Amino acid sequence: xxxxxxxxRAAEAAMRDVFPPTPLQRNALLxxxxxxxxxxxREDLSPVRSYKIRGAFNAxxxxxxxxxFVCASAGNHAQGVAYMCxxxxxxxxIFMPVTTPQQKIQKTRMFGGESVEIxxxxxxxxxxxxxxxxxxxxxxxxxxxxxxxxxxxxxxSSIAVEIEQQLGRTPDHVMLPxxxxxxxSGVARWFEDRVHCLFAEPAGGACLRAALAAxxxxxxxxxxxxxxxxxxxxxxxxxxxVLKQVPVSDVLTIEEDRICTTMLEMLNVEGIVLEPxxxxxxxxxxxxxxxxxxxxVVCLTSGGNFDFERLPEVKERAxxxxxxxxxxxxxxxxRPGALKEFLGILxxxxxxxxxxxxxxxxxxFGSVLIGIETKRSENFVDLCARLDNAGFxxxxxxxxxxLSQFVI
Numbered sequence: 001x002x003x004x005x006x007x008x009r010a011a012e013a014a015m016r017d018v019f020p021p022t023p024l025q026r027n028a029l030l031x032x033x034x035x036x037x038x039x040x041x042r043e044d045l046s047p048v049r050s051y052k053i054r055g056a057f058n059a060x061x062x063x064x065x066x067x068x069f070v071c072a073s074a075g076n077h078a079q080g081v082a083y084m085c086x087x088x089x090x091x092x093x094i095f096m097p098v099t100t101p102q103q104k105i106q107k108t109r110m111f112g113g114e115s116v117e118i119x120x121x122x123x124x125x126x127x128x129x130x131x132x133x134x135x136x137x138x139x140x141x142x143x144x145x146x147x148x149x150x151x152x153x154x155x156x157s158s159i160a161v162e163i164e165q166q167l168g169r170t171p172d173h174v175m176l177p178x179x180x181x182x183x184x185s186g187v188a189r190w191f192e193d194r195v196h197c198l199f200a201e202p203a204g205g206a207c208l209r210a211a212l213a214a215x216x217x218x219x220x221x222x223x224x225x226x227x228x229x230x231x232x233x234x235x236x237x238x239x240x241x242v243l244k245q246v247p248v249s250d251v252l253t254i255e256e257d258r259i260c261t262t263m264l265e266m267l268n269v270e271g272i273v274l275e276p277x278x279x280x281x282x283x284x285x286x287x288x289x290x291x292x293x294x295x296x297v298v299c300l301t302s303g304g305n306f307d308f309e310r311l312p313e314v315k316e317r318a319x320x321x322x323x324x325x326x327x328x329x330x331x332x333x334x335r336p337g338a339l340k341e342f343l344g345i346l347x348x349x350x351x352x353x354x355x356x357x358x359x360x361x362x363x364x365f366g367s368v369l370i371g372i373e374t375k376r377s378e379n380f381v382d383l384c385a386r387l388d389n390a391g392f393x394x395x396x397x398x399x400x401x402x403l404s405q406f407v408i
Contacts, residue, residue: 004154008190011058012158018057018087019047022159024166024298029269034285037296039171041163044278044304048079048111050229051159051183051302052146056080058155059144060088067091068141072132074125074228075104076303077146082112092116093141095132099123099225103307124223126233147182148236157186163298170195172295173288177201177280177302178208178251179230181239187300189242199243200252200284202227202259202276207235208243209251216240226256229277229303252284257321259283260314263306276314278303320398323377325353330368331393345386349375 023042030038043051056077060069071081072095085092092112096105098120108118119135122128136143145152164170174191176184178201188197201208204224211217217240220233235243259276262283266272274282281299285292319325332338346352354371374380387394397403 004157004189007154008157008161008186011054011155012161014061015054015057015158018084019053021162021166022046022051024163027270030282030285030299034289034292034297036292036294038285038292039167039296039298040272040282041159041298041300043159044272044274044301048076048083048107049304050076050079050275050278051156051300052076052080053083054080054158055146055149055152055155055182055186056084056144058158059149059151060084060090062151063142064088066142068093069144070132070136070139070141071095071144071146072125072129073146074128074225074231075100075108075305076229077144078108078118079104079111079305081144082108082116085115086111086113090115093119093132093135093139095119095121095128095135097122097125097128097225099228101228101305101307101310103309104228104305107305124225124233125231126219126223145182145236147180147232148238149182150238152182153186153189153238153242155186156183157190159183159300160187160190167296167298171298172196173198173292173297175200175281175284175288175297175299177230177277177300178235179205179277180232181208181235181243183300183302184208185236185239185242188246196250197246198250198252198284198288199246200254200280202230202280203253203255205231205233206251206253207232208240208246209248209253211235211240212244212246212248212251215244224256227259227276227280229275229305230280252287254280254283254287255321257317260318261321263314264318272301273304273306274301275303275306278306319373323380324375325371325373326380326396326398327354327369327371329358329395329397330370331365332368334364334366341390342392345383345390345392346372347374347379347383349379350383 068091070093078094121131173196178184178199223233225231262279278301351373353373356369358367
């Protein structure tokens with residue numbers, strides 16, 4: 001039987017007929033910040049702006065006798081499959097969650113052209129996956145798993161082959177985002193104990209951490225779909241078989257709002273467009289600062305399929321995480337001059353981003369929803385002190401998820 005390294009090298013070599021290696025770029029900003037040699041493996045610069053084309057290509061090249069391929073995907077795997085269906089002259093049927101960003105749906109149609117048809121089914125990926133498998137069982141065709149497939153894992157491992165070739169050696173650490181585990185297990189299997197692999201997953205989809213705790217893949221009770229490229233409720237069985245010995249300390253759980261801060265910085269400072277999953281590995285560097293000092297680290301920027309209609313939400317999340325934006329319910333006296341009095345309490349760096357009366361029927365007081373942005377988080381300490389001294393009644397609802405989802 002051919003060993004895994006040989007298969008991975010063969011997959012990487014075969015890909016050169018379709019697309020060139022993605023760049024491995026040293027990032028000066030991150031290198032200086034963390035006192036390390038930080039490189040970005042730019043999978044966001046592949047033909048479909050994610051690494052998923054690798055697994056799709058490898059799995060399809062090994063099934064060239066098939067004419068129909070079926071897949072389920074939150075976007076990036078779908079684009080990889082669509083691209084390869086058109087490239088190889090195959091027919092594809094692609095299932096995507098209804099909640100998939102329109103940008104990813106449109107790009108999938110563009111890449112596949114007349115070679116693919118798209119079905120939008122399910123609010124969550126697991127529902128979409130079940131629908132795709134049911135259709136495939138009923139209609140026929142070869143099902144292309146986005147991660148739980150040996151050929152897909154082998155295809156994703158080509159990333160590691162390229163890293164070693166481009167760097168000319170092995171790095172000390174590789175930071176990998178985790179969704180279903182196909183890419184992270186492929187890269188980890190290639191490097192084995194030669195490189196310290198670290199794994200970053202979103203807090204709302206921490207399926208690797210849950211599987212390690214249980215000793216087997218388990219289904220999460222709830223999945224936050226914001227990090228759509230990594231929002232998977234259950235890690236794949238085959239990926240977990242590779243990752244089951246990973247120490248829990250090497251799995252970093254990153255809050256969704258935190259990821260937004262890196263997305264904005266990469267866009268505004270570096271000019272790099274990353275989707276939420278694509279920014280996971282970069283954001284996770286903050287959690288291992290002491291480990292990586294003086295080391296060579298490769299961060300995988302897994303995808304750049306970002307719908308800019310989501311940019312206001314990303315900015316909002318980032319500001320709230322950094323403490324630069326807060327929402328209050330303010331009890332405002334219904335008398336002349338009360339609003340002017342409140343405005344006089346605001347500091348020179350405070351800006352009203354939202355002002356809305358929530359209840360106008362009270363005789364003496366009105367409830368006001370107010371959003372305030374500022375330049376430094378400590379400004380809110382001073383603002384609240386001034387509100388207290390002036391006798392204003394207010395409630396900070398910024399982090400009250402139940403209440404804020406209805407009024408913000």
